[in-house]
Every structure is written in C-alpha cells, then in structure tokens.
Amino acid sequence: MASPVRVVITGAAGQIGYSLVQMVCRGDVFGPTTGVIVHLLDIPPMLEALGGLVMELEDCAFPLLKGVVATADVQQAFSDVDAAFLVGAMPRREGMERKDLLSANVKIFKAQGQALDQYAKKSVKILVVGNPANTNAAICSKYAPSIPKENFTAMTRLDQNRACAQIAKRLNKSAEQVKNVIIWGNHSSTQFPDASAGIICDDSSCQKVVDAIKDEAYLNGDFITTVQKRGQAVIQARKLSSAMSAAKAACDHMRDWWFGTKAGEFVSMGVISDGSYGAAKDVIFSFPVEIKDGQWKIHQGLSLTPFAQEKIKITSDELVEEKEAALTVCQD
Template sequence: LKVLVTGAAGQIAYSLLYSIANGDVFGKDQSVTLVMLDIAPMAGVLEGVVMELQDCALPSLKIALQVTIYQQIYEVNLTLVISTTTVEEAFADIDYAILVGAMPRRQGMERKDLLKANAKIFKEQGQALDKFAKKTVKVLVVGNPANTNCLIALTAAPSIPKDNFTCLTRLDQNRAQSQIAARLGVSNDCVSNVIIWGNHSSTQYPDVAHASVKCGDTESSVVSCVKDDNWLNGEFITTVQKRGGAVIAARKLSSAMSAAKAICDHVRDWHFGTKGDKWTSMGIYSNGSNYGIKEGIIYSVPVRIAPGGAFTAVTGLSISDFARSKMDETAEELFGEKLMAMEFMS
C-alpha cells in the first residue's frame, strides 16, 4: 500500500505518522510506502520528522537509500518513508490519501474565511489525485471545513468514483462516545453505534437514539441508561458541537492528538471493515437516497463497511421530528458552504 499524508510537518501528522509506520492502521504485516508531503518552506521540518521516525527505533526500521536537498527516502523492512515537497511525486500511484494539510482554524476565525483559504488547496489536490493517483485511491479529507473541502477535491477529480472520497467525522463520533461513557461511568468501548449526522461543524447532530451500551453480557439502549432526555437533547449535543472550539480556546491550537487517533480509526475501519452489526460515521457524497438529504454535498451518515472498503449507508433507522430538524439544519449549512466553495473555485 502506498499512503500519502499531506501537511506532514504539522501537529496532527506528528501524532499520526508513528501509528501508520508502526502498523497500527493497516496491520503489522502489511507493507506500506509512507509518503509525506508539505510545502517547500517546511522541507527542513519534514527532515526532522523522518529523523524522529528513525529515532522511534521501530523493529523494522533501517536507514537511508537516498538524500537530495528537498527529498529524503528511507527504506524500512515493512515501511518505505518518502518525504517530499513535489506534488507529482507525492500523489503518484497512491492507494490512500489522507489530506490533513490545510490552513488551520485560528481562534476567532470564521468558517467562510477558512473555506476561502482552503478552496485553492483542495482544488489543486483534487486535480493531482485525478492526474497521478490510482483510480482506486481512497481519499480521507481532514483539513477543515472538511466536508466542503472533500467536495472540492471530489469535484476536481472526476475520473475517481465519488464513493472513494470521505471526510472525517470520526473525531466527533469519538467525542460523543466519550461523553456518554463518562456520563454512565463505563469504558469507551462499551458504547457503540453513536451517529454523527451532517457537517463537521457546530451544526452537526450527534445522535444516540440508536446507540447502545454494554455492561457485562447485557446490552441496553443509551437513552434508557442515561434516563435524561434534557441532557441528551441539550448539553450533550452542544458539548460535542463546540468541542473543537473549546480545545482551541484551551490550547490556542486545534485538536491534534485526538484528531490523529480518529484518522487512524476511520482508515482502519475503511480498510478492514466494521464488525457485525456495528456502524461508524463517515462524511460521504450524498446521492439523494439517504434520509431525505439532497444530492450534491458531503454529509456524515452511519455506514457499515465490508473488508476491502466498500461501504453502505445504514438505512431504515427511525428519525424523530427533533432529529429531522437537526439533520436539515446541518444540510442547509453544507449547501451554503457549497455555494461559497464554487464561487472561490471559479
């Protein structure tokens, strides 16, 4: 597998790259070529990241094939690490593209400002995917606003199937899951089938109406265990919706460690598949057939994934009037972002 991580000199990648190189995402026995891309001014930082991967003393690591001024290639028994600032090389024949690199959200920054700054980046990366990557490439967009950046990249890569593009809402799912687990005093892995509907923004709808919690051999609904609809329909939702902003306010930087963990979770599930009747949330292209969401946006829904990556949206879930209003609100925001994006792309 050839795996590209953009923004490889940034703070999210700093937590992410070790997990990929160590086999935590694709398995310990899977051969991986890890490609790290960032802008030319970050070439020295990329060199330092490669040094750190060496210094992790991973069992399979061995050193250096080739060194040039902007590029270093290190050979490993299981992992080949390529750091580059050249788009043509970075996107060539890749199997996975994890598009982390983007203008970061700063405190007080509006989403419109963020979208304008990133529209050009993701248009160019979509074009690079279209021109250089395998047509089977799986693309995960992380850089915010992730849903609309994903739509931009997808639009710029017409030769790649739309279902090969997803955006990250697993971080929101993990945040929601951890809030429920803390409320009930159970471990995080006891909570399953939380849903994130819509946009990775403050309009997203974290939904536990179909979620369950397992204690011992007993599995019960989250709603029946929490026994507090006011909390579930109020503070719980707003906490998850505003968690990214709360992290920025506290750290003066956006989420990094938790974002890297969520990326690993997302890609691992996309590669190996979900288990049994469990599902996960992913931002996918809306074709107009799921839960009344109109065609033409990247919208987070629950999906089940088969080994190898083919996913299907979970259908037939009952939707309350409250949920419907929340789902429509976040869809409206996404259509508004789409209009802005098309303007910025022209």
C-alpha cells in the same frame, strides 16, 4: 507479510501529521503485518521540519516502515498511493470562523484533487481531515473526475469519538463500550450528534444509551452542544486546534474503511449523499455507514423524530451553502 501500502499524508510536518504518521507506521491503520511506504507532503517552507520528522521516523526503527518519500512535489507525493490522508490546510485559530477557512482551503483541495486525478491509483481511499472537511472533500472529488465519488470521505470520526466519550463519562464506562452513536451532517457547529440508536455493551449484554442515561433533556441539549463545541473548547484551552485526537480519529476512520465494521455496528463518515434521511444530494454528508470488503454503504431504516429531522435539515442546508460558496471561490 503483505505488499506495502503506499500512504500519502499532506501537511505532514504539522501537528496532526506528526501524531498521525507514527500511528500509521506502528500498524494502527493497516494492521500489524502490513508494511507501509509513507509519502509525506508539505509546502516548501516546511521542508526543513519535514526532514526532522524523517529523522525521527528513522530513529523509531518501525518494523513496518518500508520507505519514506518526503517532498513538496505533488507528483512524487500522490504517485500510486493506496490511501490518502489530506490533512494539510490552514488551521482554525482562536477567534476564527469556519467561513474564514473556506476561501483559503478550498483552493488547496482543488489542486490536490487534480493531483490525485493525475497520479494516484483509481482505487485510492481518500480521507479529508483539513477543514472545512466536508466541503473540501466535495471540491477535491469534483476536480478528480476519474476517481469514484465514493472514494472521497470527510472525517467526522473525531466527533463520533467525542460523543462516545461524553456518554461513557456520564455512565462511568469506557468509550469503547459505546457503539452506534451517529454524527449527522457537517463537521461544524451544525452537526447533529445523535445517541438515539446508540448502545452500550459489556461482556454479556447491550443496553440502549437512551435507557441507560434516562435523560432526554440532556441527550437533546447539553450532550449535543458539548460535542458541537468541543473543538473550539480545545482551541481555547490549548491555543491550538485538536491534533492528537484528530490523528487518532483519522486512523480509526481509515482502519474501519480498510477492514470493515463488525456485524450490527456502524460508524460515522462524511460520504457523498444520495438523499438518504432527507439530506441534500451531492454534498459530503456524515451518515451512519456499514463497511464490508472496503466498500461503505449508508445504514438504512433508522427512525427519525421531528427533532432529528430538523437538526439534519439545518446541517444539510449549511453544506449546500458551503459547497456553493466553495465552487464560486474555485472559479475565481
């Protein structure tokens, strides 16, 4: 068995953390033969609940779980970690807008960036889940200057999974058969779910999604808005934000980052922008990425319609505005 991977999960006593930690301990992220030592961080008022989570982990008797650190201390939480799931943030509740989250949450991620900079391995792979995820990741990176910018990512895999599920449902297929659907930009209502490069595969062949669906009006209309608004629809139905699906997407994101993508396939990740496809530079922007040997690169060469270019500009402009607002908050 390989040496255990040290994994920190922030906001571990929350809903997403509750689902995420058992997936990590089960081997869904780092593989069925790699042990894990989980560092569970939460705020002091949540320590009693965190203790209950530790008891449950003990009672699950996971073969891969080699140790648990449960704490409200950032030094203990971030020391020598190989991977970080930054989940802890004020959740969006019914009636809240993203901007309402920004002022509260960017200060959390400033502090966590500083802690990562001081205590984590410089090779740590960081996934920001707490919203606004893209901008939180940008702030976290800014305050962790000794860690490469490429090590900070934001989760748009949930949106990708939602998009694949919608296409699969329409075609009466399984979601795992749908590949290369892209989420461009921000994990917000301006994101651009794009099926133009998507394929749907069975055991013997693949077909373009656009050829299988044959409905441009749907792909440029209801498909986009359904994915954009899915999180709010879940909140309206559950009166709570997405938790199980977010945890699953976080696992998908980190697993692909750890092990790589298959040849001919790419996935959506919020990564530091180099200006590809007309996106603003130096924001955390969701692109299609290919991953090999633990390193991502933006998949290049896709053709964009004027419709797509307009959508990318809208979400790019929002990210620039969010980052500027977040930097102002951090300086207050």
